[in-house]
Amino acid sequence: MDVVINGERKEIRGGTLLDVLEELELDPRAVVVEHNRKIVRRAGLGGVQISDGDSLELVHFVGGG
Amino acid sequence: MTTAVETMQDQPLVVAGHTFQSRLMVGTGKYPDMDTMVRAIDASGAEVVTVAVRRVNLDRSKESSVLHFLDPKKIFLLANTAGCYTAADAIRYARLAREAGFNDFVKLEVIGDEETLLPDVAGLLEAAKVLVQEGFKVLAYTNEDLVTALRLEDAGCAAVMPLASPIGSGLGLLNPFSVRTIKRRLHVPVIVDAGVGTASDACVTMEQGVDGILMNTAIAAAQDPVAMANAMRLATLAGRTAYLAGRMPRREVAMPSSPTRGMLD
Secondary structure (H helix, E strand, O other): OEEEEOOEEEEOOOEEHHHHHHHOOOOOOOOEEEEOOEEEOHHHHHHOEEOOOOEEEEEEEEEOO | OOOHHHHOOOOOEEEOOEEEOOOEEEOOOOOOOHHHHHHHHHHHOOOEEEEEEEEOOHHHOOOOOHHHHOOOOOOEEEEEOOOOOOHHHHHHHHHHHHHOOOOOEEEEOOEOOOOOOOEOHHHHHHHHHHHHHOOOEEEEEEOOOHHHHHHHHHOOOOEEEEOOOOOOOOOOOOOHHHHHHHHHHOOOOEEEEOOOOOHHHHHHHHHOOOOEEEEOHHHHOOOOHHHHHHHHHHHHHHHHHHHHHOOOOOOOOOOOOOOOOOOOO
């Protein structure tokens, strides 16, 4: 399915948000997920299905002042 | 007489119920490499360390976040909303940062101008009110304007962070009078953030009596960041100690330090 992740169109297998992170080889403990502009708690990632056209933001902490 | 031991009995810095021994807070941006950053933070003695929220780089998913190099058990992570130009954006970034699960502190920045990176005061107040309502401990980066600082305190901010000079400018403390006035009038901690260039700037800033100081570029962009971090640690302590010691009054005329009596004919 086609989704937008961090502003880029991407084709992914789908499933839950946890599945998506696994597909992208991202550690769920190291990222925060925003699904269609709504933050999804880490514990809830396995319970939310991603759909065609959805938008995801995957963020983490980087160096900053 | 105040002894060295006594001056060391400075009260710790308390922000929203959290106690910090160091009054120096440092950023994690712009370091030449992560090893230098880690050693510089260590040399600075800082407990509060700022980080920014950004998109994960999907092309390099193995790339580590800054957390890979910092031990959240040893340092207190302070997420910022740097780069946000609207209240809505800053609120969104703050919520994402809190979700990372470390604490509910946020260094709130709402920038109003690209060239100077000066704060958007209206947006800042708007975002502060919302975030305080949501239970955030807001440390608000602001300009050195007393009335704005008072409004931020009224809005429930945990600390107010007036700038010394524009972010990354290294111009030092441009307006000591305003910063002193803010410190005198506010009840919440006043932590000067941004604009320090070298150790003397940190010292002069702390001599104003403010509760703390936050810097990033002054350390990260020094030729030897680890050595500069150590200098900043000492300067922060020196400035704080000088403030507590109480400086002599300024005089417009000289007064001899040696006796005027007993001179030879």
